[in-house]
Amino acid sequence: xxxxxxxxxxxxxxxxxxxxxxxxxxxxxxxxxxxxxxxxxxxxxxxxxxxxxxxxxxxxxxxxxxxxxxxxxxxxxxxxxxxxxxxxxxxxxxxxxxxxxxxxxxxxxxxxxxxxxxxxxxxxxxxxxxxxxxxxxxxxxxxxxxxxxxxxxxxxxxxx
Numbered sequence: 001x002x003x004x005x006x007x008x009x010x011x012x013x014x015x016x017x018x019x020x021x022x023x024x025x026x027x028x029x030x031x032x033x034x035x036x037x038x039x040x041x042x043x044x045x046x047x048x049x050x051x052x053x054x055x056x057x058x059x060x061x062x063x064x065x066x067x068x069x070x071x072x073x074x075x076x077x078x079x080x081x082x083x084x085x086x087x088x089x090x091x092x093x094x095x096x097x098x099x100x101x102x103x104x105x106x107x108x109x110x111x112x113x114x115x116x117x118x119x120x121x122x123x124x125x126x127x128x129x130x131x132x133x134x135x136x137x138x139x140x141x142x143x144x145x146x147x148x149x150x151x152x153x154x155x156x157x158x159x160x
Contacts, residue, residue: 009079021118027056030119032110039107094148098141105137 028034037043037050076082088095106112111119111130119127 006079012079020114023056024115024118027053029053029056029112030115035106035110035112035115039110094145101137105133 024030034050035053037048038053040049043049071077071083109130111127113134116127116130116134120131
């Protein structure tokens with residue numbers, strides 16, 4: 001393979017994607033109304049809140065917690081030469097703002113990018129609006145990142 005990716009790596013990636021996509025459908029996380037009912041905590045007093053997705057999220061957190069702990073004991077992944085860990089590990093304004101915007105978009109649409117990709121298989125009516133806006137938002141985010149990286153740091157003001 002020209003890109004240097006080996007068959008075991010690609011097979012693991014394909015199997016993981018298949019398992020993830022199947023999980024999204026079985027859990028109904030691809031159903032925006034189900035997700036919106038889960039996110040609507042204001043509906044708790046009326047009995048309209050749907051807590052069932054917590055039974056998807058909680059096991060996922062547990063499995064990931066265990067997987068990260070086990071991976072931390074290894075010097076390298078099974079099918080790659082090194083782990084690809086985030087370079088930035090501090091919480092800053094762009095991270096918080098980006099997370100808030102992501103949450104607003106998810107809360108408004110009930111669609112997260114992972115399930116949106118899985119939904120492409122069925123092309124529901126308004127998915128194209130979400131995908132176009134996802135692309136536009138990503139493009140704007142990249143422009144903002146490039147602009148902030150190009151701006152020089154302000155010089156500290158000397159005390160008088």
